Amino acid sequence: MSWYLSKIVYQIICGEGNHKPQFDEQLRLVEADDEATAFAKAQAMGEQEQEMFFNQQEKLVQWKFINVSELYKLSALIDGAELYSRVEEADNAGVYIELVHKKAAHIRSNITHRFLELF
Known part of the structure; x- marks a missing residue:
């Protein structure tokens, strides 16, 4: 496997x-x-996890499976190996950078919270 x-x-x-x-x-x-x-299994996951629900404004929201667009065989799990890269073109660099920092702070906060729960 x-x-x-x-x-x-x-x-x-x-x-x-x-x-x-x-x-x-x-x-x-x-x-x-x-x-x-692997491709068939990924497609089956995508199809099975399609979803429909109503949002707070009572509008129907659909997560419609499109397809599997990329598939890479991992030869080894190596610490620090690059698995994926995507270039994002943002309308406002400052807003994008601030969002990245907020996401990092959220991760750091959750790690600290989980650590404190151990005590």
Whole structure:
């Protein structure tokens, strides 16, 4: 068995879809005997995890599975190995950088909280 890194893509549609198109790209680990099996397994995950619900404004929100857009065989799990890279083009560099810092602070806060729960 080998490990594969797959990118599963969903389209997020709110209401009638009269908004800027949104897509969620999820990186998932898949264990399989070969590439074809890994691809089929990733597609099955994507299809099974499609979802529909109503948001706070009572609009229907759909997470519609599009497909598996990337699949990479991982030869080894090595500390610090790059698994994925994506270039983001932001409208405002300052806002994007602030968002990255806020996400990092949230992670740091949760780690500290979990550590304190041990005591």
